[in-house]
Amino acid sequence: MAAKTRSDQRRAEIVRAALEVIAERGYRGASLAAVAERVGLTQQGLLHHFPTKEALLVAVLEERDQWDATPSAREWRMELLASLVEYNAMRPAIVQTFSALLGESVTEDHPARGYFTRRYAGVREDMARLLRAEYGERLPSGLTPEQAAPLLVAVLDGLQYQWLLDPENVDMPGAFRNFLVLLGEQGS
Amino acid sequence: MAAKTRSDQRRAEIVRAALEVIAERGYRGASLAAVAERVGLTQQGLLHHFPTKEALLVAVLEERDQWDATPSAREWRMELLASLVEYNAMRPAIVQTFSALLGESVTEDHPARGYFTRRYAGVREDMARLLRAEYGERLPSGLTPEQAAPLLVAVLDGLQYQWLLDPENVDMPGAFRNFLVLLGEQGS
Known part of the structure; x- marks a missing residue:
């Protein structure tokens, strides 16, 4: 022991x-x-x-996932997610590491492939739970939480690449807040 | 000559x-x-x-960009974009190459960084033009075409990673059609 x-x-x-x-x-x-x-x-x-x-x-990255997941996923709210994006915009090196390793992981037999595949399955579930807590069974657009969850995750990842490549011209936190408007936050 | x-x-x-x-x-x-x-x-x-x-x-990738941009960007419509995602779902190897190289490009002094930075500036402009042609100066959500364009690009990229990692569980074309619903396609 x-x-x-x-x-x-x-x-x-x-x-x-x-x-x-x-x-x-x-x-x-x-x-x-x-x-x-x-x-x-x-x-x-x-x-x-x-x-x-x-x-x-x-x-x-697993260590970061644990920190980011505090407070527990049950207490996640969209506003907290927006704050996390703002926080990430202040730590480019770890976002770069995540994004570079994610890119590598889609190649054949990459050692990080298992981690990312499991992570995304879990993150999609967490995000669906968050969306359900916020909107119930249907978002204002008519999508279900399970339909919107992969889009939420995709926007988070995709914006990171655009921002890492061109931080002067891409306002990652602002863009993410615009996505919350698309989801239906204007009605809240 | x-x-x-x-x-x-x-x-x-x-x-x-x-x-x-x-x-x-x-x-x-x-x-x-x-x-x-x-x-x-x-x-x-x-x-x-x-x-x-x-x-x-x-x-x-530049060669692919040229092919994908046919017909010219002026004639792009959201439906064509959805078809492109369906087409991409049938050619995982080139999508994998794009995604892996994009990941590498965010690291220090990577030779593909210039290509991707220029590409994204151009693609955001093309997508803003497309969104304007479809919705005018405001999308149903109230976002401008320039606000929605980086989100559209981010969803395209982000879904590719989720799909490449887990093609059995991620329906990339279906998820992209759900994003069109978020943009406001249900009203068309």
Whole structure:
């Protein structure tokens, strides 16, 4: 048990260090060597906890998912989601990491494919629950929560690419608020 | 002039071959070596026309943009866009290539970054024009065409990732038609 706990603590430290390195140097700069140095491990020692850069990045994104999901999904509201987009607009490095890894994940046999496939199935369910809490069984447009959920998720992801490529010309939080208008927020 | 034309023809042949190789083997399998073999060039000979895999892939995507833009953007209608999504759902390999390269392009100094940044500025303009032709100065939701255009583009891109990851559970053309309902198509 003690060994397990130490190993868990070590993993958590590594994930936190990776997040820092990503924030400072971006996706490409976040090498296993840089992360190992930050936590005072050899690269070999780091590989004991995370066999590949992709495995480490997935752990970082899972950690972010947990933070973002606080407060629990049951308490999510559309306004909170808009705030999350505003928050993301202040942390381009992690959004870049997410977006770059998502892009890679659709290629053949990519190690992050499983993570993203599971994540999207879960996020679509969470968003459908949120939409149902907000609008009931039908949105103002007539769509069901299950029909609107993938669109909500797609807009969140798609806007991130446009914003990362051209932050001067793309107002990601403003665009997301416009999407809430499309969903029917003007009636609230 | 003749030399220029031969070089242009050669480039066009290479791009066509690359598209075939992508369709058969996917993004990762589309190596410069495989493309060179297809057109009967040495890899060195191919590098004369396209210095990197990224440069070749950008040329492939530019070629696709030109095809997709026929008929000219002025004649685009929402229905045509829905048909394009249906068509894309039958060609996963090129959609995968686009999505993977888009993901890479948001990383530091990526060679495809310029292409995507320019492309999105242009596509947002095209979509705003299309939305104006369909709805006039205001959509039923009250959004302007310029406000709705980045959302339309984001949904197209975002749905592609969800679909590529989980084609069994994500009906990309159906989801896009639901987005048209959100835009206000139910009133047409």
